[in-house]
Amino acid sequence: MSDNKFKRLPYGTEEFSVLRKEDYYYIDKSLYIKNVFENSASVILFTRPRRFGKTLLMDMFSSFLAIAEDGSDNREYKEKLFEGLEILKDKEFTDKYLGQFPVIFISLKSAYGETFEQAYDALARVVVSLFSSYDFLLNSKNLSKDEIENYSKYLNREFLCDINSMGYVKEALKFLSTCLYKHYKKKVIILIDEYDVPLAKASEKGYHNEMVTLISQFFDFMKITPNNNSTEYPIKKIVLTGCLKVAKNSIFTGVNNLYVNTILSESPSFDSMIGFTKEETVQILKDYDLDDYFPFVKENYDGYRFNKKEMFCPWVLVSFIKDAIEKKSQNIKVNA
Structure with missing residues (x-):
């Protein structure tokens, strides 16, 4: 399996202009x-x-x-x-x-x-x-x-x-x-x-x-x-x-x-501003042909709740996707 069809994962860069100019995967928080x-x-x-x-x-x-x-x-x-x-x-x-x-x-x-x-x-x-x-x-x-x-x-x-x-x-x-x-x-x-x-x-x-x-x-x-x-x-x-x-x-x-x-603040204006929501997590997994792994991701990487929003850590999720793509390209079973 080749990962050429996927956008580059936002792994290792925190510069917005780099992500946008070089067409990295980006979840819109604008x-x-x-x-x-x-x-x-x-x-x-x-x-x-x-x-x-x-x-x-x-x-x-x-x-x-x-x-x-x-x-x-x-x-x-x-x-x-x-x-x-x-x-x-x-x-x-x-x-x-x-x-x-x-x-x-x-x-x-x-x-x-x-x-x-x-x-x-x-x-x-x-x-x-x-x-x-x-x-x-x-x-x-x-x-x-x-x-x-x-x-x-x-x-x-x-x-x-x-x-x-x-x-x-x-x-x-x-x-x-x-x-x-x-x-x-x-x-x-x-x-x-x-x-x-x-x-x-x-x-x-x-x-x-x-x-x-x-x-x-x-x-x-x-x-x-x-x-x-x-x-x-x-x-x-x-x-x-x-x-x-x-x-x-x-x-x-x-x-x-x-x-x-803070993560405890009752403010829907900001609760999903930082991090990935459940819906965003489902979407990024789908965009990398990893839909089936959401139950595994939820079980292993869930645990954050900002106000009433279930949230996932972007760095952990992107690291998982990067590892999963590499393993699938080598026909190695992803730990799930």
């Missing part, structure tokens, strides 16, 4: 862009188990919303990227949101170490990489000389990784969002993936208190979101994802208009 960004909360935190597709979801948000470097909406490219997906059928929303916002997309999955000093260094490197993505701001006519001089410091890895420069790291997201707002004259959307990794790793390694202080101040910009209607406030919305709610510390103390959605 309508959730509207659910999230028309939600009235200024700050939204989604917590789900590992390997459920949180990063891919955030990358889809960024791909849809992000303004081009030259200030255009890059509409032709984005419509091609989202071609055939449900969100483009909503013309009113698409006209209002497609390519309309400066987007800061940062992942904290590598911001950890054996010691606090190593973890700080890792976070500083993440910040340098982030600022490098927007280095065109160094030539912005809308930023002051002092702001451009300050910005250049964020591109200096040696300077920023020095723990004495911690103040700059703490102010990084606040400063970058202000620069982008001034440059484009449009409010900024901030996407923070794996927000809880630095804290979880710090708890394991014994420097939790120091990391709580650092991350709390790194997220300090979120505490002024009640002024969201102000023309001077640079941020439109902040979305975070992670595995843990992190209830035992104060990193969100003072953050008003915060909405937290």
